Amino acid sequence: MKNAFEIIGGKKLKGEIIPQGAKNESLQILSAVLLTEEKVTISNIPDIVDVNKLIELLGDMGVTVERLNDDTYTFEAKNIDQNFFQSDAFKAKGGGLRGSIMIVGPLLARFGKAAIPKPGGDKIGRRRLDTHFLGFEKLGARFNYDTTEEFYNVDASNLQGTYILLDEASVTGTANIVMAAVLAKGTTTIYNAACEPYLQQLCKMLNRMGAKISGIGSNLLTIEGVERLGGTEHRMLPDMIEIGSFIGLAAMTGSEITIKDVQYKELGVIPDVFKRLGIKMELRGDDIFIPEQDHYEIDTFIDGSILTVADAPWPGFTPDLLSIVLVVATQAKGSVLIHQKMFESRLFFVDKLLDMGANIILCDPHRATVIGLDKRIQLRGISMTSPDIRAGVSLLIAALSAKGKSTIYNIEQIERGYQHIDKRLIALGADIKRI
Structure with missing residues (x-):
């Protein structure tokens, strides 16, 4: 001990x-910086282990991270190192952090591929990730699960907007699918979407970056895919x-x-x-x-x-x-x-x-x-x-x-x-x- x-x-x-600042909002908002190569400034970030681990993981991927003061950082995801995702360091770090699942949506959207170790986190019973994966599959992503390595490789070179009815109103699942859909071709509709304030915060931030998301605050989100997203500033609840x-x-x-x-x-x-x-x-x-x-x-x-x-x-x-x-x-x-x-x-x-x-x-x-x-x-x-x-x-x-x-x-x-x-x-x- x-x-x-x-x-x-x-x-x-x-x-x-x-x-x-809100822990559960942070994990989504920080992952969203991967959607643009421009600078994103985020304030009221809580100084806690799970959040600091995710910030460190972003840095390892090649995001330029600068700490302006106790609770404010800038992130610039210009040069992401794609090879990092096949490294042992990523398997070790990503596996120990439940929030690491949240980087998948943005990576799929921007680079057309992603990798995920099986996530860890709290011992409070089974926390299924099916909602995330089913959503990505509906958008056109293909999963290869390596059972010996407990590792997923995902190919999403051609994401297409579609109608998605979620099997449960998962907050992280909705956030992840929204982040994948903002850069997909065409229109995505997500029904039974989670509508937590944290998710509303994410959608408002993405809209400031140039996304086209409507229905924020309801359980029916409509997302018109755009070509690219720009930088923004955001403050956590x-x-x-x-x-x-x-x-x-x-x-x-x-x-x-x-x-x-x-x-x-x-x-x-x-x-x-x-x-x-x-x-x-x-x-x-x-x-x-x-x-x-x-x-x-x-x-x-x-x-x-x-x-x-x-x-x-x-x-x-x-x-x-x-x-x-x-x-x-x-x-x-x-x-x-x-x-x-x-x-x-x-x-x-x-x-x-x-x-x-x-x-x-x-x-x-x-x-x-x-x-x-x-x-x-x-x-x-x-x-x-x-x-x-x-x-x-x-x-x-x-x-x-x-x-x-x-x-x-x-x-x-x-x-x-x-x-x-x-x-x-x-x-x-x-x-x-x-x-």
């Missing part, structure tokens, strides 16, 4: 916190998962926290879901202010039945925040059923919360019922290991509200998604040590 956090919980926090995490953190620790510059209109139902857990908040300009609260009570449905919080494709509730909702509910008054439809092993971290004294019934791999303790019994600190990014932060929030000392191991998992999280929480008064 390289690194762990030691946390003394039970302290009230206070102050302002600025959310980082703040990370909605971080914003939700901080709302939960404030409630669990009974703290008064202001979350700055949240781009409220892009948060969809997220604030409403936390309000249904009884958390008070007010919008001040574009900041969310959360007052100190000793208790929060979970709403019921109108007929009095138990509240269910389930994930769904946007504009539904994002699966990435369900672990946070689950943790926050442990100290609420009332009960809630958490239904995690998308991933089959995301709820397995509840055993750690049970060890801390939470009242949770794990119904099956997808559902958990939380019976809130109404802060009558404080969670107690324990030693635990973080299984994935989102569970890691949920456990961190639990530890900050718990009595006594907690140790969280495997924090590299947390740092894949949250930049300098310890320093930023210490600035609010949290007692976190890196050991």
Whole structure:
């Protein structure tokens, strides 16, 4: 274990916190720089492992990368080294990074070919890549899978626009297919497209580069292929998962926290879901202010039945925040059923919360019922290991509200998604040590 956090919980926090740039937006936007040989400037890039790895990979391919300041880079993909994709270095680096799948669409579009190692990433059940591949095939790409090397070579010398009905509204799948289609011949229609704010951001950026994409924000995208794309400037949205995490953190620790510059209109139902857990908040300009609260009570449905919080494709509730909702509910008054439809092993971290004294019934791999303790019994600190990014932060929030000392191991998992999280929480008064 390289690194762990030691946390003394039970302290009230206070102050302002600025959310980082959106991790999931970054992986798409950074890949899009490959679509043009002109300079692209991107700001509000989060300084986190997964994003830095992708920036490094772009540099290895031959993209000229320049860091202007902490969160702003310029990228110029003029001379891409095609041989790099057959190298062992690419197989090693690309395989360890789930975001590397996102470079395929732009490479196919611009160069007519691409290669992909089998991607790695989070252990949260199977994450299929079929949606990406089926979309590319419909556009005319041909795949050769080398089973011994676990490596795909893709030939796309003649991409043609077509009608595509996605088998699932995959965000990365939609983004990848959009990037392949912007330079294809003719018109591509994508139905059941994901419509997350991050994807809207990508489409708006591509349009500024000269693409012709209409239907942005809906699940029906129409893309008229163009000859070439030019440079642009782009600023990432703040990370909605971080914003939700901080709302939960404030409630669990009974703290008064202001979350700055949240781009409220892009948060969809997220604030409403936390309000249904009884958390008070007010919008001040574009900041969310959360007052100190000793208790929060979970709403019921109108007929009095138990509240269910389930994930769904946007504009539904994002699966990435369900672990946070689950943790926050442990100290609420009332009960809630958490239904995690998308991933089959995301709820397995509840055993750690049970060890801390939470009242949770794990119904099956997808559902958990939380019976809130109404802060009558404080969670107690324990030693635990973080299984994935989102569970890691949920456990961190639990530890900050718990009595006594907690140790969280495997924090590299947390740092894949949250930049300098310890320093930023210490600035609010949290007692976190890196050991």
